[in-house]
Amino acid sequence: MKALLFTGVKEPLVYTDVDLPEHDDTFGLVRLRAAALNRRDYWITLGLYPDLRFPSILGSDGCGEYEGQEVVINPSVHWGNDPRFYSDDYFILGMAEDGTFAEQVAVRKKNIYPKPAHLTAEQAAALPLAGLTAYRVLFSRCQARANDKVLISGVGGGVALLACQFAIAIGAEVYVTSGSEEKIEKAVALGAKGGANYKSPESMKALQKRSGGFDVVIDSAGGDGFNQLLKMCRKGARIGVYGGTAGAWNGVSVPNVFFKQLSIYGSTMGADAEFGQMLDFVSEYEIVPVVDRVFDLKDGNEALQVMKTSRQFGKIVLRIANL
């Protein structure tokens, strides 16, 4: 079968023929139609993940066919029985085990789920990792509800945009931040009330004034901007943190956290039950993940370049086969 092989840190992925994945009968072989990129794949190509294995096949997200059914794959492996956090054996599909940037992938049968019927293969491929992360941080951790004022930072990101769509679906009043005015406008077209450019302190202050502050803030940037997000919180707000793209929380005003009785929730991926709940939620509200652009599998390096510069609004998808 054809696959994109990861052969070394900072090396381009190699489109080549490889053997079909070996597997025992606890695994199913999914014939993939589409896969999607996550920031994680990009970090791995830069060597910013532990225990890298070469050669290997990256890719955590996939949609394809298994036993005549259209399916999506839960990339979360060995979460375990504790809903609060994952087990010591936990990993994400696409490193340590070979992932979805290939014509076929071997996955545990219990990680194979029916595809939401209203989605195309490319839209469904955009959903698993980002959808699971967004669902857990927004609902399980931050308990977002209708009528909450919710702020989603960096809405151009795959997880952030799905969190934005999920919060809009339940009737929350949603605002966004972005480094791009165009992306803010696109989020407003999807139902967000407005937004601010995180590169402009004036724009952020204006949003704070206009919104009256936030009950829930969802962030994956961290960095110097995190303190501004804390300032924008109402008393008793919940802050969900699932990434640190911009680095350490510099200059955080600690009194802001305790005087306003803020709760900061770390969140990563999600339990198996949350993956099923997320798919049901997406089907019930007919949520359609935003696909920024689609590349053929052989052009995976071009797709990684788009992710490098964060030009995308939503997910970058790899087309693999029309089965």
Ligand SMILES: NC(=O)c1ccc[n+]([C@@H]2O[C@H](COP(=O)([O-])OP(=O)(O)OC[C@H]3O[C@@H](n4cnc5c(N)ncnc54)[C@H](OP(=O)(O)O)[C@@H]3O)[C@@H](O)[C@H]2O)c1
């Ligand atoms: N814990 C988990 O389970 C989990 C799961 C998935 C991802 N993550 C992490 O979450 C982060 C985002 O991942 P993703 O896959 O959604 O990535 P992505 O699609 O590449 O999103 C990156 C986005 O981050 C935003 N951003 C960059 N610098 C920012 C800043 N200073 N302030 C606010 N926003 C900023 C940009 O938004 P604009 O374009 O709108 O400016 C950019 O488009 C990564 O760090 C990733 O490793 C964690």
